[in-house]
Each structure stands twice: as structure tokens, then as C-alpha cells.
Amino acid sequence: MASLADLRATVASIVTDELGYTEKAVVDMAVDCLGKGMDRTTTTKLMQSLLDDSAPKFVEKLFSKTGDVKIPPTRKRRFRDPGDDTGTARKRSIKSRFHDDDDTDVPYAVEEPVTTSGYTQSQISDLIENSKKQIEARKQQIQNMAPLIGQTPLQPPSLPAAAPLPKIQEHDHLLAEAVEKARRAAELQAKIQSQLANRPSLLTNLGAAKLIKDADNLVDQSKPQPLILDAEGRTIDSSGKTVQLSQRLPTLKANIRAKRQEQFKIQRPNEDMMDNPFFDQRVIIHSASRAKRSFLFNDKGKYEQLGQKMRAKAQLEKLQSEISSVSKKSAISSATRLALVAPQQGEADPIPDVEWWDSLVLLNNNYASASIPLKEGQDAFSRYRGISKLIEHPIPFQPPNEPRRVAPIPILLTKKERKKLRTQKRREAEKETQEKIQLGLVPPPQPKVKISNLMRVLGSEAVQDPTKVEAHVRAQMAERQKKHEEANAARKLTKDQKKTKKLKKMMEDTTLGVHVAVYRIRDISNLSNKFKVDMNAQQYHLTGCLILFKDVNLVVVEGGPKAMKKFKKLMLERIKWRMPGKGKSAADAEENRCDLVWQGTNRDRNFIDWKIKQVGAEVFAREHLKKYGVEHYWDLALSQSIVEEEEDD
Structure with a gap:
């Protein structure tokens, strides 16, 4: 038989190999299953709560490595009650877990029983005695402090649940808190004494330490700080220095928001950026804050002014309708409105002294110079600039609204003529391909084999190995189909090209x-x-x-x-x-x-x-x-x- 420590070490190594780290819960459950002699199915069901899907693999590995390991049966031990003085603790002997090859009995050692908490009976007794001494010391401190706070010494066994407190002045709130904490400490002490008297065996190291720690905290908190005032009424400490007490004043939500907004004000550039010659000092760096929406209130009298405008507009329309009805009766409506529509050419475009086309020809920019009589020997063309007796032939230019190149008139063919022309083009292309094959420029194309013409094209090959030939034909068919789809995909327009084509069709030149x-x-x-x-x-x-x-x-x-x-x-x-x-x-x-x-x-x-x-x-x-x-x-x-x-x- 192997010891429990060796088995635990073996199981821990298996858990480490499987998970990559040691998990105490998995090790404990595996050791427990092996100790109780469970089979693989039951162990797998229990381990699935911790390992999920990897539980079967882990159990298989566990039983393969620990199949021959046997754990000795354990006996339940009874311990003497620490409070019982009538008898002595019975000591039980444990046989040696190891035997030699001759199966001879080995004298066994007497071990002190160990409880489930990991401590022996003597250690628990010492722990309880120490706890009692500490509790008595705390009780003595509280009793010594009782006259200072106006309270009688504490009696834990007979202390009521809520002792009456003396009347305290309203302003002395610190002293009231100290009295309340002292009362709570006394209640806790009474609770500890009752537990020790009824069930002392349940007081383990963890429970006693927790109770002692709670009692220490309450005793420390029950000591109020002395309040000392000087002659001027200021608060001072024991050394005589002035102490500034923190005062909490009520703060409005609006003030909190305003203070928070000041923290996120516009950030100015730092000094390093100011020294940069390429930095514009007029640039302001805004903080990354989102402006909150606020209510927009209308100014007083806004809708009153709007109503006045609407009433004035309605009154003006009514007046215009009355004027138009009167003008129709007097037959002056059309003449008046047509006069208003006609543009005022005299005011907008006044008549110039010389038109711009004549100003390029006249010498003095005046029509009177053209009517001056000619002197003897003077040519009539001398009155004008740029005009002579020679005839000028201007260079002809293309009208702007006519196309520069005449589009050829398309030839309209009948359906029979188009079919004949298409046949001739295919025949010429096929003839050119045949000539290239004859000259050896291009290899001859493979025969286009299909399932329908399989026997006719291949002949004896199809009879000898029909399965191989059919697979070859189907591969050729798939290759042709793939090539066809790739050609279609290459010609397919993209989304932007389709949009451009449609827009080009709609847009006109x-x-x-x-x-x-x-x-x-x-x-x-x-x-x-x-x-x-x-x-x-x-x-x-x-x-x-x-x-x-x-x-x-x-x-x-x-x-x-x-x-x-x-x-x-x-x-x-x-x-x-x-x-x-x-x-x-x-x-x-x-x-x-x-x-x-x-x-x-x-x-x-x-x-x-x-x-x-x-x-x-x-x-x-x-x-x-x-x-x-x-x-x-x-x-x-x-x-x-x-x-x-x-x-x-």
C-alpha cells in the first residue's frame, strides 16, 4: 500500500500534465474518488463538474498510473472534550503502513490525533486558553474606561441586550458614538462567553482569531478623541497646536458642474509649441468635450411681432385685391401691368454718343468727323482708321453649333445580309487558324469530347477503360465551364463602371x-x-x-x-x-x-x-x-x- 502523501503527489503531477498548473480542488476530488474505490464511470461523472469535456481523458490517465495503488482504510477517531475533566484522552495506535518482504509485524508508533482543521487536541486547548486570557485583558480595559464615560463595569454573562445610555448633550456627538461602540463591544464579549460556555470544542483557530479581531476593533474605535478648546474657543490638540476641523458645506449641482467645466477649459499650447517658428499662435486647441444641449427660450414679444406681420400682410393683400378689381373695371389694368413688365431701356442702358463698333473706325470717336467735306487731293478713306481701298477677304471659321466632322451615314443591312457577313468572317478566321496549325505555329486543339459523343470520338479507348475515359471527359468539361465563367467574370463591369455607363447613357453631349x-x-x-x-x-x-x-x-x-x-x-x-x-x-x-x-x-x-x-x-x-x-x-x-x-x- 502506498501512503496518502505519495498518492497525492502522483495525482498532482497528473493534474499538472493535463491542465498545465496544479488545481487543489481537482487533486482533492481525484484522491477522494480513489480512496473510496470508485470505478471509472462514477469518477468521470464527478470530475466533469470541474473538467467538463476533458474529464474522460483525465480519468483514463489517472487510473492507468494509479491502478495498482491502494489506500489504507481510515478509522473515525473520537476526541475528548476539552472541558471534560473526568477522564484522560484515549490514545489510539496506528499500525505501520509499510510491511517488509517477510510480512513480519513492525512496532507501530503512537500518534496524537489530528482534527479536520489541521490542529491537534493539545494545540486547540492552548489556543482556547490564550483566547480566554486575551478576552479577560480586553474586559479589564473596558471596565477601567467605564468611569470615564459614565457607565458601570461590564458584566458579560448578565449584561442585557440594550443597556440604557445616559443623557448626552446634543452637541457632543463624538462622546455618544464612543458610548455606542463600547456597548457593542460589551455585547460581543457576552456572546463570546456564551459560546465558550456552551460549545468550547467548536472554537477553532480561525473563529477565535476572528472574534478577537472584532473585539480589538471595537475597543480601539470606542476610544473618543479628546476635544480641547483654548481661551478663544479654537480647537487644539494635546500639544497645543491649532487643529482645523473639516467642514462639509452643502453644494448645489450647478456649482459642481461649473467647477467641472473650469477643469476642461480651452487648453493653450505649451511653451515648446510657442517656440516653434512654424506654429500659428492664433490656433486654439479645444478640449474633447461635447457641448450639452440647452433650452432655447423665445424672446418676449416674438410671437406678437409675428402676428402683427401676418395681419399687415393680410391687410396688404386685401388692399391689392380691391385695387385690381377697380382697375379691371376702368380697363387700365393690362396697360399698367405691361408697362411695369417692360424693361426701362432709357434708364438702364443710355444711348451712347458713339457705338463701340464705330469707335474702332472713327478717328475722333465722333460721328461729326465722318461728315466733314474732303479737301482737295484728300482720300475718302483718310477719315477712318483701318479702312482702305483694298478688299479684305476674312478667314472663314466653323460655326459653333455645327459639328466639326461630318458623321458617316451608317449602312443599313438586312437580316440575311448580316447573317451572311457574319458567316464569312467566321470562315476566314477558321481558315487562318488551320493554316497556322499546318505550319506548326500553334498546336492542334484537343477534340471537344462530351458524354454524348464519347464513343464516337475516342472509340477503342472508351471500350478498354470506360471509367478512366469518363473521368477524363468530365474533367475537360469542368475545365471548359471554368474557363467560360472566368471569361464572363473578366468582362463583367464593376459597380462604379456600371454607374458610369448608366450616367453616360443619360448624359448628353x-x-x-x-x-x-x-x-x-x-x-x-x-x-x-x-x-x-x-x-x-x-x-x-x-x-x-x-x-x-x-x-x-x-x-x-x-x-x-x-x-x-x-x-x-x-x-x-x-x-x-x-x-x-x-x-x-x-x-x-x-x-x-x-x-x-x-x-x-x-x-x-x-x-x-x-x-x-x-x-x-x-x-x-x-x-x-x-x-x-x-x-x-x-x-x-x-x-x-x-x-x-x-x-x-
Whole structure:
């Protein structure tokens, strides 16, 4: 039989080999299983709680190395109660665990019994005696301190659970805390005495040390610090130095936030950066802090002013409607409005004394010099600059809106002609390949073998070893399929290439001229119609704008011929303008329509993108178009609108 220490060492080495480190819980469980004589199945089930999936492997290794090891049976020992003085402790003898080869009996040694806590009976008795002495010393200290705090000496066995405390002044809170701690220490001492009297054998080293430590902490904490005041009322210590007591004042949450914000203020660059000649001192380094959202309160009178503006606007519209009704009755409305629309050429562009094209020819920049009579012998061409009797032939140049190279007219072939031409091209390519094979420039291609023509192409080879031939044919088929897929993947466009191709198809070349169209819509309050106009203009990559104004909604678009053709069909045919919009009646919708004001071509684009502009007056609409140099579109559309209103009246 092997000793328990040897078995534990063997099991520990097995655990170390399996886990890489020594785990005491695994070693204890393995030794326990071996000591109880469990089989492998039961040991595996128990070890799975600690080793999970590696338990079977560990148990197999454990039984393979410790299969022949036997643990001697242990006996339960009874120990004498330390408080029992009637008898002496019985000593039991343990036979020697080792036998020699002759199986002769060896005298065994008498060992002192060991408890489960790891201490012998004599050690436990000494520990209890020491604990009693320490507790008596602590009790004596507490009894000596009792007259100072106005309390009777403590009697642990008969002390009540809650002894009454004397009345203490409210300001002396430190003394009250000391009395409370002393009372708690007395209760703990009474508890210790009761445990020692009832069950002294249960007081182990760990429990006694814990109780003694708690008693020491309570006794130390029960000593209050003396409060000494000088003649001026200041707090001083035993050496006479002034002591500053810490005072805790209530602090608002806002003050705490303000103090925290001061810590994260803007950080200035350090001195090393200031000395750098390439560093800009105007740069401020901001801390990485996120600004918190705060409430935005409206100023007093904001909504009152807004209401006054709305009332003034409503009153102005009412006044304008009254004026327009009176002017219609007097038949001066159309003349007045047309006069306002017509640009004031006299004020905007005054008539110059000499036009710029004549200033290049006249000598004195004056038309009067051309009417001066000629002197004798003077040539008529002497009045002008750069003009002589010679005839000048200017160099012809290409018109800007015409292509520089005439595109060839494509030849249209019939289906039969296209098929014949394709056959001729394939025949010529095949003939060229055959010639290269005959000259030895390229190797002949392998026969295209399939399962259907296997016997016809290979013949005797297929009969001799059909399995090998079929595998070879299927490999060729897979190779051809792979080559085909790789060719398709190489030709496949990427996501960006697809997007570019689609955009190129939609975008048109406008270098030779830009097509322009101007539409006028009476009412575009229907959100569906407005959305269609906006989205189609963006999808066709048109530039221009949509100006929203009462009774005159102007649409100006620029782009290529195909896009303009589709947009024209949308505006004049596809959109149902007679559908009533939000807040409109069916009678108003019947009068609504879209008119093509003007269409033509320009050399370049006037707009750079597509926009929707809401205006409140005619002046603002004209100013917006004037920025792009097309204010005459608004004049033309507004004049037609005025004429149509007069015709309807």
C-alpha cells in the first residue's frame, strides 16, 4: 500500500500534465474518488463538474498510473472534550503502513490525533486558553474606561441586550458614538462567553482569531478623541497646536458642474509649441468635450411681432385685391401691368454718343468727323482708321453649333445580309487558324469530347477503360465551364463602371448647343405634380429652376435634345394639371394648365444645377433670374399671363 502523501503527489503531477498548473480542488476530488474505490464511470461523472469535456481523458490517465495503488482504510477517531475533566484522552495506535518482504509485524508508533482543521487536541486547548486570557485583558480595559464615560463595569454573562445610555448633550456627538461602540463591544464579549460556555470544542483557530479581531476593533474605535478648546474657543490638540476641523458645506449641482467645466477649459499650447517658428499662435486647441444641449427660450414679444406681420400682410393683400378689381373695371389694368413688365431701356442702358463698333473706325470717336467735306487731293478713306481701298477677304471659321466632322451615314443591312457577313468572317478566321496549325505555329486543339459523343470520338479507348475515359471527359468539361465563367467574370463591369455607363447613357453631349425650354403653369399647389417635375428634371440631368409664384409658376430647363423631348412630353401630356391641389376647388383646377412659353437653343448653359425657388413678389423672381442673365424669360411669361387674364375677362 502506498501512503496518502505519495498518492497525492502522483495525482498532482497528473493534474499538472493535463491542465498545465496544479488545481487543489481537482487533486482533492481525484484522491477522494480513489480512496473510496470508485470505478471509472462514477469518477468521470464527478470530475466533469470541474473538467467538463476533458474529464474522460483525465480519468483514463489517472487510473492507468494509479491502478495498482491502494489506500489504507481510515478509522473515525473520537476526541475528548476539552472541558471534560473526568477522564484522560484515549490514545489510539496506528499500525505501520509499510510491511517488509517477510510480512513480519513492525512496532507501530503512537500518534496524537489530528482534527479536520489541521490542529491537534493539545494545540486547540492552548489556543482556547490564550483566547480566554486575551478576552479577560480586553474586559479589564473596558471596565477601567467605564468611569470615564459614565457607565458601570461590564458584566458579560448578565449584561442585557440594550443597556440604557445616559443623557448626552446634543452637541457632543463624538462622546455618544464612543458610548455606542463600547456597548457593542460589551455585547460581543457576552456572546463570546456564551459560546465558550456552551460549545468550547467548536472554537477553532480561525473563529477565535476572528472574534478577537472584532473585539480589538471595537475597543480601539470606542476610544473618543479628546476635544480641547483654548481661551478663544479654537480647537487644539494635546500639544497645543491649532487643529482645523473639516467642514462639509452643502453644494448645489450647478456649482459642481461649473467647477467641472473650469477643469476642461480651452487648453493653450505649451511653451515648446510657442517656440516653434512654424506654429500659428492664433490656433486654439479645444478640449474633447461635447457641448450639452440647452433650452432655447423665445424672446418676449416674438410671437406678437409675428402676428402683427401676418395681419399687415393680410391687410396688404386685401388692399391689392380691391385695387385690381377697380382697375379691371376702368380697363387700365393690362396697360399698367405691361408697362411695369417692360424693361426701362432709357434708364438702364443710355444711348451712347458713339457705338463701340464705330469707335474702332472713327478717328475722333465722333460721328461729326465722318461728315466733314474732303479737301482737295484728300482720300475718302483718310477719315477712318483701318479702312482702305483694298478688299479684305476674312478667314472663314466653323460655326459653333455645327459639328466639326461630318458623321458617316451608317449602312443599313438586312437580316440575311448580316447573317451572311457574319458567316464569312467566321470562315476566314477558321481558315487562318488551320493554316497556322499546318505550319506548326500553334498546336492542334484537343477534340471537344462530351458524354454524348464519347464513343464516337475516342472509340477503342472508351471500350478498354470506360471509367478512366469518363473521368477524363468530365474533367475537360469542368475545365471548359471554368474557363467560360472566368471569361464572363473578366468582362463583367464593376459597380462604379456600371454607374458610369448608366450616367453616360443619360448624359448628353451639349458642346455643340444647349436646348432650352420655358414653361408656365398657373397652379402647382398639387404636391404630386410638383414632385414629378422636380424628380424628372433631376433624373434627366437637366439644369434650370422652378419659380413658385401666384398664378405664374415658371419652369426653365436646359439640356440635351433627348432629355428635352421626354421632359416636354411630361409637361404637356403626361401630367394631369386639372387635378385639384391642396386647398383648391374643382373649378380652379379646371382652369389650370401648362403652356410652353418658348423653346430654342443656346451656345452654353446659363444654370449650373436644378433648384426650386419660392418668391413672394414679382421683383424677387426677376432678380433671381437676372443673376443667371435670363430675366427676359420672366418678362415674356408674365406678359403672356397678363394678356390671357384680360382675354378671359
